[in-house]
Amino acid sequence: MEILSIGEKIKRSRIYKGYTLKDVCSDQISISKMSCIENGKIVPEDWVIKLVAERLEIDIDYLTKDIKEQLKENLNNIFSNSIKSEHEKMFKYNLEYAEEYRYYSIAFNIMHLLFNYYLDIRDVNSCQGYTAKYYNLCGKTGEDSNRLIYYLDIGRYLYMGNEYFQAASYFNNVRKDLILNGSKDYKMITNAIYQEANCYLLIKKYEKSYEIVVKLMDYMDELNRDDYKAEIYNLLAVLCIKVNNDKFEEYKKLSLELCEDNVRKRAIFLYRYGSAMIGTKKSENAYEYIGKAMDLYPDEDKFGYVNFMIDVIQTLIDINKIDKARDLTDKILNYAIDLDNHVFIEKAYYFKAVTISSTETFQMVEMYMNLSLDILLKIGTKKQVYNRYLELGNLYYKNENTPEALKYFSFAIKLSEKL
Structure with a gap:
């Protein structure tokens, strides 16, 4: 290449x-x-x-x-290569050449792929380092379609960084722009609507989220991918749980039927239903759905398995299913190390510390928290590091180690000035 x-x-x-x-x-x-x-x-x-x-x-x-033809050929070769860990190097190498020779449209496409690669592996910090370059490339192409792609990607980046309100604003801009201009790009329209609704779901504005997502029903006949229709029905079903709408069973059935042959997606949907039920009238069914999801998701795909189980473990911790969370953490830690994925390893160390806090010595908890922090300082955002400093400060305070508690609270205060 x-x-x-x-x-x-x-x-x-x-x-x-x-x-x-x-x-x-x-x-x-x-x-x-x-x-x-x-x-x-x-x-x-x-x-x-x-x-x-x-x-x-x-x-x-x-x-x-020529260089332009080689760049296009290289991108096609990347898509035929299933080894994800190699993609970052390939994207960066080709991006450098595309910029040097001023093939800005190609450079923009490569930047779009690199940006989404980082988002797929939850590496928000690397995305942050490329936002300025991505913005500049978008401007150099001068194409409205690229501006909307950029907005969608930045929206996804903000979403991954838990900045849901700001992300919703980007998705809303795409939605309004496309509809106002009579666009027939139904895939992009529905993606923007779906993502915007999902943001409001996560900031617990359930009625507003439902009001947005029902707009997708106007486009269902225009969509030719069953897996995407399944995602829409899944979100509708989740929102029915949150707003206590009696259509949950109807949308759940449609979502699961449309992804019948995709066990990974079925597992993800079941987990979403279970996690949505927590704190609602359906709370007693939450762990049943989450348990089915854990059993269903295949572990031969280590990357996908760890990526999925990170969310599951956090939910298990939230509902105090610590023993199950601990067992899963041991498994994903081994997988994360095999994958040599620092984002996954950091999460696994953190979960290890949280799940052993009631059964192991403080020294063991401290060790795993510090292992996690060492990685987070290299790959995490300022906000993630700030929150971890606070957590460590509270950890030491509860264990009556005032000097260490003050140290980490001091770190948090200093970092808060840069947020």
Whole structure:
């Protein structure tokens, strides 16, 4: 997937075959000219490329493939490569070339993919480091469609950082812009509506969320993907639980039928129903749904399994199912280490500390909390680190270690000035 100019391709092929510049040039091209071609100072004429291709016995199509074509080919190769851990390096490498050669539309597309890669692995901090570059690339393309893609991605970034109200504003801007301009991009419209409604769900404005999400029913006939329809019905069912609407069973049935062959999605939906029931009239059924979800999600996909179970464990802790949370934490910690995913490892260490606090010594809890903090200081946002400092301060305070408690509360105060 390496990107090479025509001159670099000629030079590499020549050296590999043991030819000198004189061997390639003969009496038809000057050695100084060929040297300039190899060093990118001169663009070779077609007859020169043809001659060199014959002399070095290399494919002329390979030789003439320009940087732009190589960038597009590399992106296609990335999509055919299922090893997610390699994507970051590939995206960064190609992004650098796209920017250098001012292929801003391609650079924007790569930035979009890199940004979403970080969001997929919950690496909000890396996203934060690219927001300015992403904004600048969006402006350089000058395309309205890219502006809306950028808004959706920034909305998702804010959502992942628990900034739900701000995220809803970005999704709302996309929704209104598309509808006002009579867009037929139903996928983007429905995505914006869905995400905006989901934000209001998480800030517990259930009636407003329901009011927004029912707008999706106007677009159901325009959607040709059953899995996306399933997501919409799932959100509707969750909101029916929250607003005590009697349509929960109807929407639940539709959501599960549409993802019947996708066990991962079924597990995610069941978990969402269970977690939504906590604190409602359906509370007694919450753990039943969550338990079914835990049993259903396959663990052969370690990345997906850990990503899913992080949310499940937090919910188990919230409803005081500590023993089950502890067992799951041990499992995902091993998987996270195998995956070498620092975001997952940090979460697993944190959960380990929380779930052993009533059964192990304070020293053990302290060790796992500090292991978690060490990673969070490298990959976390300022707000995440601030909250962890407060948590550590309270931990030491409860254990009557006043000096350590004051230290972490002091760290939190200093960091709060930068938030």
